[in-house]
Amino acid sequence: MKYLVFLFVFTSFSFLFCPKSQSQNAEIKQVQAVGASEFLNSIGVCSSITGRGETLQGTIDALEYTGIRFIRCGLEDDISTADMIELHRKTGAKIVYGLLSGGTDIDRLIREARELTEAGALLAIEGNNEPNNWGVAYQGEKGGENHSWLPVARLQRDLYKSVKSDPVLKNIPVWNISESGAQTDNAGLQFLIIPENAGTLMPVGTQYADFANCHNYITHPSWSGLHDNQTWLSAAPGPECPVDGLHGNYGKTWGKGFDGYSEKELQDLPRVTTETGIAAKGEITEEIQARLFLNLYLSQFKRGWSYTSVYLLRTRSNEPAHESYAFYKMDYSPKQAAHYLHNLTTILEDNGTISKPGKLRFSIKNRSETVHDLLLQKSNGKFFLVLWGEWFTGGTDKITVQLDRIFSSVKIYDPTHGESPVMRLSEAREITFFLSNHPLIIELQ
Structure with missing residues (x-):
């Protein structure tokens, strides 16, 4: 032949x-x-939208070009709900809204989350951002950092209860705090629901979240530079993950070694990433960064992460050095990563859904x-x-x-x-x- x-x-x-x-x-x-729209919906980014030097039109233009479908932000960004709703109306992108760094105002978060939900703009509600770096003061007690993490745990428990008892928000998923692996005492934040015989300070049955939440950046001080399978290994759910991943936060905590889920249980644990990425510097050129970002979204989705938010859309005016992480420069000119993501999402674009x-x-x-x-x-x-x-x-x-x-x-x-x-x-x-x-x-x- x-x-x-x-x-x-x-x-x-x-x-x-x-x-x-x-x-x-x-x-x-x-x-x-898998439905193409399901993968596309998993693509997110961190942005202040209109805070810290970002502009609403600039954010809208950036999302329309890249095809990014959700933004992770929170109380610290001090964004009006009107701006978030307008962003959703213009682009279709949804909002993950959280307490974030040091935030404790559950009432405000619930109130503003209701507005977003009623406009169809809310994707999820998130707890505190990295309490190891940004401690909280809740009910008169300091928590996180080097203090006890019980105030952080009580805050997350109360946030979950408030969301699930609210008639408008009860069906909105709650994402856990990030960096639960840093707990100084065993508050049980390495679980979504504390199981029997966990040996935690909080009681059995305490529920914190519907999804585990990690910041599995694709580089780490103990794993710096470029590696083969860089994004694939960073997305691994087990102990083979060389960065700050699922196992180190929900399997055996990286700070004090508190036991969490078994390796088998981690495989199917509902999970999201609210920060990941890599800075363009040294051998990580903007070209390499752009290729890594494409692989990152794909590896995360393939390995079971429902949503992935890359840090950062555009650098903030108070953090100019973080431009090396971003898709866009300070003047909103796109970097190579924005162009490549535009191409990927355009090729795969699908606004419909396929049920089976x-x-x-x-x-x-x-x-x-x-x-x-x-x-x-x-x-x-x-x-x-x-x-x-x-x-x-x-x-x-x-x-x-x-x-x-x-x-x-x-x-x-x-x-x-x-x-x-x-x-x-x-x-x-x-x-x-x-x-x-x-x-x-x-x-x-």
Whole structure:
């Protein structure tokens, strides 16, 4: 049998397509797709919206361009509910609203959260931000930092009760405090609900949250620099995570080693990330940062994080040095990360929902531990197979995607090259290409 071969070469990779190849299909397996809109909804960012030098129009423009679908902010940002509702009305983006750094005003948070909910703008309510760095004073007691964490625990317990007893807010999810792993005493904040025989200072049955909350930045003082599988390992739920991740906050706390959930329980623990990212400096150029951010959102979602908020949309006027973390510079000019995210969300854009995503049979041959995949399906029925590489020490992988049948139309996208297909195929069944340190997307129809 004769084979028709197409060869397409880029500056960073090449494709080899075999439309009607009869290669071995022994490894082909059926994979369940996830709705594309579900992945897109997981993409968030930290922003003060109109506080600390940010402007409402600048924030709206940034979200419309990048496709970011939620903003994490809180009382410390001192944003009017009218501005948050207008942001939602213009962009569709939702708000995660929290007590955040040192905040204790539950009444105000509940009152403003009601307004956001009634406007359809609220995604979730969050507890304190990093009480190890920003202590609280609650009911006359200091908590967090190097003090007892019982005041932090009581505050979070009371926040949860207030939300769930409110007729407007009762169905809104509550996200836990961040950095529960830093507890100085065993207040039980490493649990969503304190179980029997936990040995905590707060009583069994105390409920803090519906979702665990971490700040698993993709670099750490003990794991600095660039690494292969940088975002994949940072998203790991178990002890193999080399950064400040789920296990160190909810498995065995990194501060005092208090026991939390088992490794098995962590796999399915509802979880979110309200801060992650990496600064562009040294060997982390803005180009590398942009590629890492794409991989980060994908790795987080694939590994079970329902929502991921990258720090930071645009740096604040009181923190100019943090511009190295941001998608946008102080003057709202986009960095490479904003351009690449725009391309990714444009390629995958889907404002509809699919109630029962389908399944696809395929295999990925010759994959190494740095190759990852996510199968998405849009509401129009099209499958999008996203593959990303995590080589950041100079390697590449030559992999082959084998499909179980011939597809009449296949498009290949590379978000580091734009939002349009870099290759179109007809009657395709097998695709071989090199994968390095960013995603490629295969559209199948």
